[in-house]
Amino acid sequence: MGRAEERRARQGGHRAAPRRRRPTSDPAPTDSTRIGPAPGDKPARGLIRRIFTWKKILGTFFGVCLLMIAAFIGLYLYVDIPAGNAAAQQQSNVYKFSDGTVLARDGHVNREIVSLAKVPRKVQLTFVAAENKSFYHDSGVDFRGTARALVNTLSGKGRQGGSTITQQYVKNYYLNQDQTATRKLKELVIALKVDREKSKDDILAGYINTSYYGRNAYGIQAAAQAYYRVDAQDLTVEQGAYLAALLQAPSQYDWAVATPTGKRLVTARWNYVLDNMVEEGWLPKGKRAAMHFPVPKEPKGAPGLGGQKGYLVELANQQLEQQLMTQQGLTQSQAENAVVHKGWTITLNVDRKKQxxxxxxxxxxxTGKLDTKKRKVDGAIQAGAVSVDPRTGRIVALYGGKNYYDHYFDNATRRDYQPASTFKPVILAAALDGAATTQDGTRINADTLYDGTSRRPVVDHGSRVGFAPPNEDDVSYGKITVQQxxxxxVNSVFAQMGVDVGMDKVMSTxxxxxxxxxxxxxxPAxxxxxxxxxPVEMAGIYATFANHGHKVTPSIIKAAENRGRPVRIPDPLGGPVISRTAADTVTSVLTGVVDDGTAKRSVADNPLRDGQQVAGKTGTSDENKSAWFTGYTPDLVTSVGLFGEDPKTRAHVSMTGATxxxxxxxxxxxxxxPAQIWAAYTFGVTDRATFDLETTQGAAVEPTPTTPTWTPTTPTRTPSQTPSSTPPTSPSPSHSPSQTPSRTPSQTPSETPSQTPTSRPPTTPATENPLDPLPGAGLDR
Incomplete structure (x- = not known):
């Protein structure tokens, strides 16, 4: 008997009987006798587990990794180091007026290659400390940063970060600033090959000689001359640290034109560079502690860009760079590298005749009246202006300064001076758009009465807020309408109105x-x-009023293309940001400033006016350091600003006594x-037109109130008249509830509308020159 037969014999008495099939008529088994899965069970779960096992997942992952490695090896073998020539990549940009005639060509490239031996060793290290501390022992590639950049590019998130010095050199010398996945992969491969074939010193020399530093300077030698008037070999560590910090954002960090924020950022980066050098052991801590920020020299304009050309070109470049940053995800440094001397054809919105x-x-x-030999203050007068078509948002003319060579800083775009009372229409717009009321519940409009007493303490629901501004020349006006x-x-009125509306709402508007x-x-201040x-900002704000509340963002670029590839220029006109009624009411009120107020003598009474309807607002800042007129006709908005600037230190100074x-x-x-400049320009280039206003308020649609029975008074300045002294008014912060104007025949003379639209409130005595305002310590008009 075989083994199998013996085994079967032993098990014969224990084998279970085969299960019989249950007839269909048998009752269904109960839960206690059920065999197999319940009807609610999910057998599909087991199928998923069988398909997605850990072994299969890991296998897929490693398979993908192998494919990627194989693809990278293939790419590495396929991509060669191209013939690099950064200088050959530089091409003239051509700038044209709106009619297509050529404005300028910036063909001169300021570049001089120097060997690394002519750059002090510690200055070399400032660039390494700024950009890539691991430069001397890495493989030339930051894989994590490159992977992040690739993901951001493919997902449309934009800006690249984390490139090594080698990668940046490759981008500058062998490739371009395009933000595409293909370009980034090429950059990575070429950087690896360059790092193997070139010494670190060669790579560093290439990097500092091909980078763009702003001020039209390519390479460290040109930058040393542009910022410090020295050769590269004479740069100090402090100066080198500034140039290294500058590469992150050349225009923003240029000390001569930087905003306070830009100065703070570049100073922080300068400190970061030097601190990194101490951390790496490249700079003694004691020497670092004794170092001071090296303020650069004043810049000089690029050849061929004299007069107003340089200002127009600079603004065009800035706006194009902003579009590349927005649309292609470039950093500011990359955008500047992609625009300056890269063969662009840029057509501006600027109209030659208006310019x-x-x-x-x-x-x-x-400027024809300024004489620096007779008056030192005349040398401190700077003018800036910009003119915008509110129907299109196009900048049709711009004045940046007397000469781009003499004054590199663009007065049309500078933001370091106060706009003064040209801001008051924004307060009124916030009140009208938000249906604001005074603190006694009266709706704020052109006819609302306020207390115009000079140095009247501003009150917030019975509590003083610690602000009591004087009116110009300390003139008090008593009860006065918003129009007047x-x-x-009147400063005291708008200070109270701002608190009534809510300063957070005013600033939001x-x-x-x-x-x-x-x-x-x-x-409240x-x-x-x-x-x-x-001036560009203020022109945009007033253009939005003129455009019935639809946002206007002034644009100087009409079209831009590079080697046949155009860049999309966004529409300067946007959607509504305040209601049409609010915008039109502001316009209506501002016609009163021209016809009956502070701009009357220079604008309304100008013989060139010829009946043209005009809205606008004057402004004069504290200590007479700036003076403005921003005004508009239905088809043209122009903001003119005068600024007192010390010609040597660029400090803000008073303009009093000029001319x-x-x-x-x-x-x-x-x-x-400012108003005279505005009138001489505007009335010579516009056709007579009338505002199309949807409002029942303001000087443009109804007669202005007659001269009140009170007369303005200039209080004698005694020690008892402190800013916090209580004025002789009712306790209400603005007016009493009973003072709501009702336009009835029973009104008092101060509240009765005049029968002629040209009547005006009381004015202060005229000066000897009928076109010049009063002398004295004025604050804000």
């Missing part, structure tokens, strides 16, 4: 209208326009030279 007219107006109305307060630029409010505090703003105004010392007000 000539604006330059002529500034020359005849202001705008005409006369300013932001929506186009003012850069980052870092600005929402405090801002009602006097104590923040910084540029020899009489009687001495002669304050420069917004209603003087």
């Amino acid at each position: 000539d007219a604006l330059e002529r107006a500034v020359r005849t109305q202001l 307060a705008m005409n006369k630029s 300013a932001d929506r209208l186009g003012m850069d409010t980052k870092g600005m505090q929402a405090v 801002q009602t006097l326009g104590s923040m910084g703003a540029s 020899g105004l009489l009687p001495a010392p002669g304050r420069i007000n917004g209603g003087g030279y």
Whole structure:
């Protein structure tokens, strides 16, 4: 008997009987006798587990990794180091007026290659400390940073970060600034090969000689001359650290034109560079502690860009760089490298005739009257202006300064001076758009009465807020309408209105209208326009009023293309940011400033006006350091600013006494030279048109109130008259509930509408020069 037979014999008595099939008529088994899965069970779960096992997942992962490695090896073998020639990549940019005629070519490239031996060793190390501390022992590639950049590019998130010095050199010398996955992969492969074939010193020399430092300077030698007027071999460690810090954002970090934020950022990066050198043992701690920030020399304009050309080209470059940063995800440094001397054809919105007219107006109305030999203060006067078509948002003319060679800083875009009372229409816009009320519940509009007493303490629901601004020349006006307060630029009224509306709402409205409010505090002092703003910003805000509340972002670029590839230029016109009624009411009120207020003598009474309807606002800052007029017709908005700037230190100084105004010392007000420049320009280039307003308020649609029975008084300045002294008014912060204007025949003379739209509130005595404002310690008009 075989073993199998024996085994079967032993098991014969224990084998289970085969299971019989249950007839269909048998009752269904109960839960206690059920065999197999219940009806609610999910047998599919087992199928998923069988398909997605750990072994299969790991196998797939390693398979993908092997494929990627194989693809990278293939790419490494396929991609060769191209013939690099950074200088050959530089091509002239061509800038054209709106009609296609050539404005300028920036064909001169400021570059001089120097050997690394002519750069002090510690200056070399400042670049390593700034960009790539592991430079001397890495493989030339930051794989993590490159992977992040690839993911960001493919997902559309944009900006690249983490490139090594070798990668940046490859990008500058062998490739371009395009942000594509293909270019990034090429950059990685070429960087690996370059790191194997070239010494670290050769790579570092190539990097510092091909980088763009701003001020039209390529390479460290040109940068040393542009910023410190020395050769590269004479740079100090402090100066080298600044140039190394500069590469992150050349224009933003250029000390001569940097905003306070830019100066803070570049100073922080300068400290970061030196601290890294100490950390790496390249700089003694004691020497580091004794180092001070090396302020660069004043810049010089690039050849071929004299007069206004340089200012127009600079703004065009800046706006194009911003578009590349937005659309292609470039960093600021990459964007500048992609624009300057890269063969662009850029057509501007600038109209040749309007540009000539604006330059002529500034020359005849202001700069032709300045004489630095007779008056030192005349050398401190800087003018800036920008003109915008509110129907298109196009910048049609711009004045950046007397000459780009003499004054590199663009006065049309600078934001370091106060816009003063040109900010008051923003407060009114916030009140109207938000249906704001005074603290006694009266709706704020053009006819609302306020207390115009000079140095009247601002009150917030019965509590003083610690702010009591004087009016210009300390003139008090008593009860006065919002229309009259705008005409006369009454500080005490708008300070109270700002608190009534809510300063957070006022600043939010300013932001929506186009003012850069980052870092600005929402405090009552801002009602006097104590923040910084540029003529371009103010023109954009007033253009939004003129465009019935639809946002206008002034644009100088009409079209831009590079080697046949155009860049999409966004529409300068946006959607509504305030209601049409609010915007039109502001416009209506601002016509009163021209016809009956601070701009009357220079604008309304100008013989060139010929009946043209005009809205606008004057502004004069504290200590007479800036003076403005921003005004508009239905088809043209122009903002003109005058700024007192010390020609040597660039410190803000008073303009009082400039041009020899009489009687001495002669304050420069917004209603003087800025308004005169505006009128001479605007009335020469516009056709007569009428505002299309949807409002029932303001000077443009109804007669302005007659002269009140009170007369303005200038209080004698005694020690008892402190800013916090209580004015002789009712306890209400703005007016009493019974003072709501009702336009009935029973109104008092101060509240009765006049029968002629041209009647105006009381004015202060005229000066000896009928076009010049009063002398004295004015604050804000």
